[in-house]
Amino acid sequence: MPVQLNRYDNSWYKTGRSAFVRMLWLLTSSLFVQCNWHPVSFLRVLLLRLFGAKIGKGVMIKPGVQVKYPWLLTVGNYTWIGEHVWIDNLTKVEIGNHVCISQGAYLLTGNHDYKKTTFDLMVKGIVLEDGVWIGAKGIVCPGIRCCSHSVLAAGSVATKDLSAYMIYSGNPAMPLKERVMEKA
Amino acid sequence: MPVQLNRYDNSWYKTGRSAFVRMLWLLTSSLFVQCNWHPVSFLRVLLLRLFGAKIGKGVMIKPGVQVKYPWLLTVGNYTWIGEHVWIDNLTKVEIGNHVCISQGAYLLTGNHDYKKTTFDLMVKGIVLEDGVWIGAKGIVCPGIRCCSHSVLAAGSVATKDLSAYMIYSGNPAMPLKERVMEKA
Amino acid sequence: MPVQLNRYDNSWYKTGRSAFVRMLWLLTSSLFVQCNWHPVSFLRVLLLRLFGAKIGKGVMIKPGVQVKYPWLLTVGNYTWIGEHVWIDNLTKVEIGNHVCISQGAYLLTGNHDYKKTTFDLMVKGIVLEDGVWIGAKGIVCPGIRCCSHSVLAAGSVATKDLSAYMIYSGNPAMPLKERVMEKA
Numbered sequence: 001m002p003v004q005l006n007r008y009d010n011s012w013y014k015t016g017r018s019a020f021v022r023m024l025w026l027l028t029s030s031l032f033v034q035c036n037w038h039p040v041s042f043l044r045v046l047l048l049r050l051f052g053a054k055i056g057k058g059v060m061i062k063p064g065v066q067v068k069y070p071w072l073l074t075v076g077n078y079t080w081i082g083e084h085v086w087i088d089n090l091t092k093v094e095i096g097n098h099v100c101i102s103q104g105a106y107l108l109t110g111n112h113d114y115k116k117t118t119f120d121l122m123v124k125g126i127v128l129e130d131g132v133w134i135g136a137k138g139i140v141c142p143g144i145r146c147c148s149h150s151v152l153a154a155g156s157v158a159t160k161d162l163s164a165y166m167i168y169s170g171n172p173a174m175p176l177k178e179r180v181m182e183k184a
Numbered sequence: 185m186p187v188q189l190n191r192y193d194n195s196w197y198k199t200g201r202s203a204f205v206r207m208l209w210l211l212t213s214s215l216f217v218q219c220n221w222h223p224v225s226f227l228r229v230l231l232l233r234l235f236g237a238k239i240g241k242g243v244m245i246k247p248g249v250q251v252k253y254p255w256l257l258t259v260g261n262y263t264w265i266g267e268h269v270w271i272d273n274l275t276k277v278e279i280g281n282h283v284c285i286s287q288g289a290y291l292l293t294g295n296h297d298y299k300k301t302t303f304d305l306m307v308k309g310i311v312l313e314d315g316v317w318i319g320a321k322g323i324v325c326p327g328i329r330c331c332s333h334s335v336l337a338a339g340s341v342a343t344k345d346l347s348a349y350m351i352y353s354g355n356p357a358m359p360l361k362e363r364v365m366e367k368a
Numbered sequence: 369m370p371v372q373l374n375r376y377d378n379s380w381y382k383t384g385r386s387a388f389v390r391m392l393w394l395l396t397s398s399l400f401v402q403c404n405w406h407p408v409s410f411l412r413v414l415l416l417r418l419f420g421a422k423i424g425k426g427v428m429i430k431p432g433v434q435v436k437y438p439w440l441l442t443v444g445n446y447t448w449i450g451e452h453v454w455i456d457n458l459t460k461v462e463i464g465n466h467v468c469i470s471q472g473a474y475l476l477t478g479n480h481d482y483k484k485t486t487f488d489l490m491v492k493g494i495v496l497e498d499g500v501w502i503g504a505k506g507i508v509c510p511g512i513r514c515c516s517h518s519v520l521a522a523g524s525v526a527t528k529d530l531s532a533y534m535i536y537s538g539n540p541a542m543p544l545k546e547r548v549m550e551k552a
Contacts, residue, residue, distance in 0.1 A: 001365045003315040003333060005262040005282040006242055023223060026247070030221035036434075037398035039391060058374055063394070066220075078373040083456075088267075088287065088320075098373040100487065103456065104474065106288065108320050114335055114351075115366045119284065119317075131371040133487075136456075136476050137507055139321055139339045149371065151482055155507045155525040155539055157339040167482075171339055171355040171539040181369045182483045185549045187499040187517060189446040189466040190426055207407060210431070214405035250404075272451075272471065272504075290472065292504050298519055298535075299550045303468065303501075323505055323523045341523040355523055355539040 001117045010121045013090075016071055017052075025051050025070065036063045048073065056097065075099075076130070091123040096130040102154070104137040111142045129164075151179055185301045194305045197274075200255055201236075209235050209254065220247045232257070240281065259283075260314070275307040280314040286338070288321040295326045313348075335363055369485045378489045381458075384439055385420075393419050393438065404431045416441065424465065443467075444498070459491040464498040470522070472505040479510045497532075519547055 015022060028051070033044050044061040052071030059075055064084035067073055072089045075081070076097035083103040087093055090110045095101070113120040124143030128134065132146045135154035140146065150162035153169035153176070162168055165179045199206060212235070217228050228245040236255030243259055248268035251257055256273045259265070260281035267287040271277055274294045279285070297304040308327030312318065316330045319338035324330065334346035337353035337360070346352055349363045383390060396419070401412050412429040420439030427443055432452035435441055440457045443449070444465035451471040455461055458478045463469070481488040492511030496502065500514045503522035508514065518530035521537035521544070530536055533547045 001367060003282045003317075003365075005264060005284065026223055027221050030219070034220055035398070036402055037395050039394055080373060084454075086268075086288070098371045100373065100480065104454070106321060108338060110320075112284065112317065114317060114363055117365060133371075133480065133482060136478075137474060141338055153527075154476060154509055169540070172353070179482055181371075181485060183369060185551060187466045187501075187549075189448060189468065210407055211405050214403070218404055270452075270472070290505060292522060294470075294504075296468065296501065298501060298547055301549060325522055356537070 003114075003119050004117050005119055007118045008120075009118060013121055013123065015069055015090075017069070021051075022069075029066065033061075034064060034066045039063060062103070082136070089126075092125040093127075094125065095128045096132065096148075098131050099128050100133045101128070102134060102136040102138070105134045106137075106139045107134075108139065109142050132162075149179055149181075187298075187303050188301050189303055191302045192304075193302060197305055197307070199253055199274075201253070205235075206253075213250065217245075218248060218250045223247060246287070266320070273310075276309040277311075278309065279312045280316065280332075282315050283312050284317045285312070286318060286320040286322070289318045290321075290323045291318075292323065293326050316346075333363055333365075371482075371487050372485050373487055375486045376488075377486060381489055381491070383437055383458075385437070389419075390437075397434065401429075402432060402434045407431060430471070450504070457494075460493040461495075462493065463496045464500065464516075466499050467496050468501045469496070470502060470504040470506070473502045474505075474507045475502075476507065477510050500530075517547055517549070 033047055041060045045055050048070045049055055053073040055075045056077035058078040060080045062083040065081050066086045068089045072092050075095045079099040081101050085101050086106045088108055107126050109123055111122040126140055127145045129148040131149035133151045135152055137155045138152040139157045141159050144158050146162040147164035149165045151167040152158050156169045156173040157171040159172040167176045167179050169176045217231055225244045229239050232254045233239055237257040239259045240261035242262040244264045246267040249265050250270045252273045256276050259279045263283040265285050269285050270290045272292055291310050293307055295306040310324055311329045313332040315333035317335045319336055321339045322336040323341045325343050328342050330346040331348035333349045335351040336342050340353045340357040341355040343356040351360045351363050353360045401415055409428045413423050416438045417423055421441040423443045424445035426446040428448045430451040433449050434454045436457045440460050443463045447463055447467040449469050453469050454474045456476055475494050477491055479490040494508055495513045497516040499517035501519045503520055505523045506520040507525045509527050512526050514530040515532035517533045519535040520526050524537045524541040525539040527540040535544045535547050537544045
């Protein structure tokens with residue numbers, strides 16, 4: 001049975017906002033958030049909050065950051081979101097405290113049931129717990145939980161949950177070694 | 185013998201359009217196609233067709249899509265081209281019906297003869313047959329044919345042809361399992 | 369001991385230019401360098417030089433190229449920097465003669481000491497020697513030297529130095545075969 005994308009039906013999926021608000025966000029993001037012409041983190045945080053994102057204190061958001069739906073994003077305190085990070089949150093993405101998402105990283109929440117001729121949409125959230133580090137150009141797949149202080153190396157692809165205080169690398173990412181913290 | 189890029193000669197290579205048309209396309213694409221400020225798929229399809237792309241019915245093209253030369257692009261019916269997909273078609277790229285190219289995927293058609301001091305350009309087209317799914321941030325290398333209903337997993341790199349109804353993942357992508365379709 | 373990004377201190381790190389110059393560069397880059405709307409390599413070279421980059425003759429810089437700090441960039445003669453190449457140079461990046469950095473490649477110079485609760489910044493330069501080819505969407509990690517005429521395949525991640533006249537591929541990149549040059 002071949003795929004028939006004309007029979008695709010995602011009418012059950014709700015973004016949580018009207019088409020008008022989504023277009024307004026797209027325009028706002030394009031001009032002031034995803035843009036590269038200004039470095040003002042505070043403005044990005046402000047606009048994301050205005051569109052419903054829950055963002056803690058001391059959060060730094062760099063130029064080029066793209067967020068699909070701010071109202072589905074939660075960010076804790078003292079977290080960094082680097083240049084050109086793409087949070088493609090069709091559903092909830094929860095980012096904890098003291099998390100570093102390095103430049104060019106990508107969080108993916110959408111999938112399709114490739115066995116179905118209707119190619120049904122499947123969305124699964126992502127959780128990045130406290131102290132997690134997603135390396136530059138890292139990719140986190142749908143439904144993944146990166147447990148406390150886990151690390152995904154630059155350019156790696158997380159296809160399974162990352163265990164606490166473990167470092168992963170490669171495509172798909174495999175455990176490399178433990179993250180042993182020094183005493184302060 | 186060292187490489188000497190000052191001796192590079194791609195005068196044999198023809199884009200198929202004048203420098204003026206190419207500049208006009210670059211500007212048009214920058215403002216209305218590759219841009220992120222509007223979500224109107226129809227406008228993107230219209231402009232690509234205006235510059236010579238053959239695009240079927242029911243095709244969806246998302247914001248951020250970059251096409252090198254529209255006049256070298258063929259897209260069938262009911263195909264989806266996701267956000268920030270980059271179709272870098274120095275030569276013909278043929279995309280079939282009911283194909284899904286997910287967000288951030290990259291189709292590469294240019295290569296160089298690295299054995300030559302003149303680093304000669306080599307271009308090879310790409311074919312994505314009906315029902316193919318290129319996962320998010322996937323990369324398809326020059327000359328690759330993705331046969332009917334093959335799947336490239338998110339973040340994977342296709343360096344060889346993909347067999348029909350097979351799922352590939354990794355860098356380089358290796359066959360993972362068969363894509364068994366359910367009866368409708 | 370958990371990570372505490374509020375205790376992060378990079379006051380020792382100097383960009384080498386005032387905040388005003390950095391903002392001016394960000395704006396200039398956004399409008400005329402990193403932008404996609406014009407193909408004029410000469411303008412990009414000119415602006416990079418104006419902000420302190422040392423760039424040789426016959427250098428080609430394509431649309432979408434992003435350079436963090438031009439004053440920390442050195443490029444030799446007859447080198448190509450492809451579309452959407454991202455030179456994220458927090459410290460010196462030295463690119464030799466006749467180097468090809470293909471489209472979408474990424475040079476990373478920043479790292480963090482993940483064992484420290486203060487997540488200290490660590491910067492390490494990158495050197496691309498003469499005749500090197502970084503393939504499309506390739507990633508070069510901090511501190512890496514790509515020796516003369518080494519090649520990184522498309523989509524690969526260089527985590528160690530690349531030996532002269534050797535071809536590497538994969539994530540992490542492993543030596544594949546020798547680059548045997550033909551006589552001219």
